[in-house]
Amino acid sequence: MGNRADYQTFASENSQKLASAIERGIPDTLRGMVWQLMSASKDPELEATYIRLIKETSPHEKAIMRDLGRTFPHHAFFTDGQGIGQENLFNVLKAYSLHDPQVGYCQGLPFVVAVLLLNMPDEEAFSLLVRLMHSYDLRGHFLPEMPKLQLRLFDRLIEELLPVLHLHFVRQGIKSSMFCSQWFLTLFSYRFPLEVVYRIFDNCLASGIEAIFGFALALLQQNEEKLLAVKFDDLVAFLNAQIVDTYKTEADGEAVWRTDDFVRDATALRITPFMLDTYAHEYNEMVRQRDAHLLEVDFLRRSNRNLSTQVNALEASLAQLNQEHVNILNELVKARLQSEELERELVRYKLLYAESVHKTEDALSSHRLSTSTSISNGGSSKRPSLQSMISGFTKSSSAS
Known part of the structure; x- marks a missing residue:
């Protein structure tokens, strides 16, 4: 099993034997090589990328440095702060944070990388880490x-x-x-x-x-x-x-x-993969229903806001109409009061007119009564002439 092609051929022809051997444990001296063969992680381009990235600066360097001392602190390869173990660990973590900005650096990664570094050089550990993260979907654990x-x-x-x-x-x-x-x-x-x-x-x-x-x-x-x-x-x-x-x-x-x-x-x-696929489908369906519910709630909220705006506009219009109604009522009350005042004036004039008419009728009645009395006392039934009236008026004036 000296190269990837040999391994793939052996694995396809002896799958059960290989599975049993792996279950019993890969020999320590072969573990790093077998891991790379199983994962097909050997990649000269990725290794060249690693060499380039370790020369750059990552925004996660402080966080990486802070966690280095906590990673297998009792293991001889990582105990010395200036040793090759921590230096390689820092380089691989920094390079990956630049290679995959969406993940960047997360706590937990140093332990995975440290295990890889204990079995292979740092550039190969970087390549296997990329393979683990993307092909094996370990990356999903950190998103x-x-x-x-x-x-x-x-x-x-x-x-x-x-x-x-x-x-x-x-x-x-x-x-x-x-x-x-x-x-x-x-x-x-x-x-x-x-x-x-x-x-x-x-x-x-x-x-x-x-x-x-x-x-x-x-x-x-x-x-x-x-x-x-x-x-x-x-x-x-x-x-x-x-x-x-x-x-x-x-x-x-x-x-x-x-x-x-x-x-x-x-x-x-x-x-089995079937079990996991079934549960993943259940979860995705639950997320879909949850998202659909959230969309519905969001739609209802927007609709509610629009309705609230319409209600506020209608309330403002109603308030304006109420004010106009009040103004009209006030004008109507004023007009009614003026009408009542005119009616009272009319009634007063009618009373005055009636009183005047009544006095006129009384005066005419008195005049008729005096005239009829003089006739009954032997007076001429003829109306006095203008001349006799004037002479009478003259006599009375002289006598006086």
């Missing part, structure tokens, strides 16, 4: 939306394969993000010893990054009784600090890891 899908798939696997534990987690309010995010982001390299981590990488590179689900579920399955016996606070603490100890034993006062058992338990779960 904003994709981790939700990974956690959703993991939740559905727990529900399907460990239903009692799933119900216990639901009742205790335990979410998978509380304990397995570090597992997925670092491919278990944050908590497990390297001898175990190497075997996990073996299987991920051979079978796909989905192999991590098997290892995660194996941990839960082997600790199910303990997990069912504790509640929220103790659950979170156990899941984050003690769950890995289930595959650790003591021999001659030293910790011994049952790596073969761990790999065997993980692969025995038989998590």
Whole structure:
């Protein structure tokens, strides 16, 4: 298996034999080469890109420097701050942050890169990292939306394969993000010893990054009784600090890891691509319905704003009409008051007229009465002549 073509030929002709060999563990001396062959990551162009990128400046350099000392601090390759291990780790992380600005730099990446650097030179580690991120979709673990899908798939696997534990987690309010995010982001390299981590990488590179689900579920399955016996606070603490100890034993006062058992338990779960595709479809459909609901809510909000604007305009028009109505009513009241005033004046004039008429009639009646009286007293029935009236008037004037 000296080159990629030889490996591909061997893998296609001896797939079962190769799978069994990988499950038993790749020899340490061959691991770096086999990883590159399995992933087809050997790429002179990418290696040349790496050489160019390490000479440039990245905006993430301070964050990378801050995390270097936290990455395998007890491993001899990384303990010396000025050593080749931390320098290579810094260079690969910086180069990738420039190569993939959308991801840039994220916590968790140093552990993945460190595992690669322990098995190959830095330029080859960079090429394999790019391959892991893009072809194996490890990149999806670091993008904003994709981790939700990974956690959703993991939740559905727990529900399907460990239903009692799933119900216990639901009742205790335990979410998978509380304990397995570090597992997925670092491919278990944050908590497990390297001898175990190497075997996990073996299987991920051979079978796909989905192999991590098997290892995660194996941990839960082997600790199910303990997990069912504790509640929220103790659950979170156990899941984050003690769950890995289930595959650790003591021999001659030293910790011994049952790596073969761990790999065997993980692969025995038989998590098929069909299962993951089904759960991914469920999740995507849920997201589609959620987005459709959000669009509908947004449409209703916009419609509500438009209706509110129309209502405000109608209320303003109504207020204006009310004011005009009030003004008209005021004018009508004034006109009515003026009409009533004129009616009162008319009534007064009618009364005065009636009184005048009445007085005239009284005067005429008195005159008729005096005339009739004089006739009855022997007076001439003839009307006095103008001459007699004047002479009478003259006599009375002389007498006086």
